[in-house]
Amino acid sequence: MAYSDKVIDHYSNPRNVGTLDKSKKNVGTGLVGAPECGDVMRLQIEVDESTNTITDAKFKTFGCGSAIASSSLATEWLKGKTIDEALSIDNMEIVEELALPPVKIHCSVLAEDAIKSAISDYRVKNGLPALEEAKSHH
């Protein structure tokens, strides 16, 4: 399969690979996918609670090049966004930006799930209800 230049760029030079301290109250962690399906994404956000703004984002992904690129791109987009802005990120924006072929759309869906799951985790940690979407997406 031919990969787009942007997928190759993110795969070769992934942005924001790493781990945030998940014990911190202002860090939200989303772990989505399953090893048997060939994709597992872990996406983490660190939130400035006073402004509700995402100050840092990190990912680790087990998956194909498109899955790695989708999560790498997601962390780039998340930094500096408010929680509400982050919630509005749609998987099709990732598909467009990375020029993902139809068989790889599930990678972008997984990235969107990971964002929502991380935000939901942050909300629960801070006494807010979990996101419905993050709970029932699958």
Next chain:
Amino acid sequence: MLKLPIYLDNNATTPLDPRVLEAMMPYLTEVFGNAASRNHPFGWAAEEAVDYAREQIAQLINCDPKEIIFTSGATESDNLGIKGVFEMYSQKGNHIITATTEHKAVLDTCKHIEKLGGRVTYLPVDGEGLINLADLEAAMTPETILVTIMYGNNETGVLQPVREIAAIAHKYGALFMTDGTQAVGKIPVDVIADGIDLMAFTAHKMYGPKGIGALYVRRKSPRVKVTAQMDGGGHERGMRSGTLNVPGIVGLGKACELCRLEMAADTARLSVMRDRLEAALLELEESYVNGSREHRLPHVANISFKYVEGEGLMMGVKDLAVSSGSACTSASLEPSYVLKALGLSDDLAHSSLRFGLSRFTTDEQIDYAINHVKEAVTKLREMSPLWEMFKEGIDLNSIEWAEH
């Protein structure tokens, strides 16, 4: 200078040896006759070339030249052997025994046989990829007409105990066929000593051209016959009609001759190279060889790298032409059925690489491959949440994964 990408997918196909091409050339141009033309020198020259090739092939596998039936390749040979025996011996029985790790050319042919009313037993393999001889013996019935078990596996290189298998088949009055595609030309295959009644093989896995293969069909003790699957002019003793592919046949003959003469030297060199590649890659934590390391073709290595996803790995080793145990056909990944049959979990099957070395593989290429794979696996693991969990001692099976 090392030329990239490096070709290490020689179980898929091998490059044509220049000496084979040279032998074929005249038969693509000036010596163009039809080997079945009996009335003029053009036909005689073609027939002579075909006869010579039959001898070259016969010498490699220790058979009589008349026992070689030319086909378009191993897939056709597998089809002709299985379907041909099923039809020819229908009076005797309708039961065929094979194994779950066979090539699709055998498995899908057996599925076809089942649709025709035949009964097929698919023997499982153990963790090493070997069938159990007691299982085989237990599966034999008076209706069993054929046991067809491959010589060497295309994905793992695992060698089945063909002599013992043949002995059991014969003990119960069944024929023994083997798909010799990966083994012929690479290791000594002797149809007499091995007790083989039918054997499929092809030129393009042993430095010959694509589109030409053969089915060995024993003529003596017992005299084996297969019902033709291609009707026409009655070529190849009536078992496979169609004008002979003379340049291809000359190529197959020459390829066999070269393999016979160079096999010992090739094996000695390639097994050292393969072992070096394997030892170096096993230095990576959580990497595993798939299949028996004892009963194996000398030029094949199949290794899984845990906590790395197969397609991502393939992208990471872009300077190598290798195969992975994962076929990403659509949104869902299909792990290799061969590796699954060995008992591998889906994730280990996905994260496997198959290396197939050839006569043309160099030490320099192996050095490059070692570093390239090590770098890719290390980089992907640094990026893998599963690797991090493993390192923290978290049991991945304890996690409730959100299946999608």
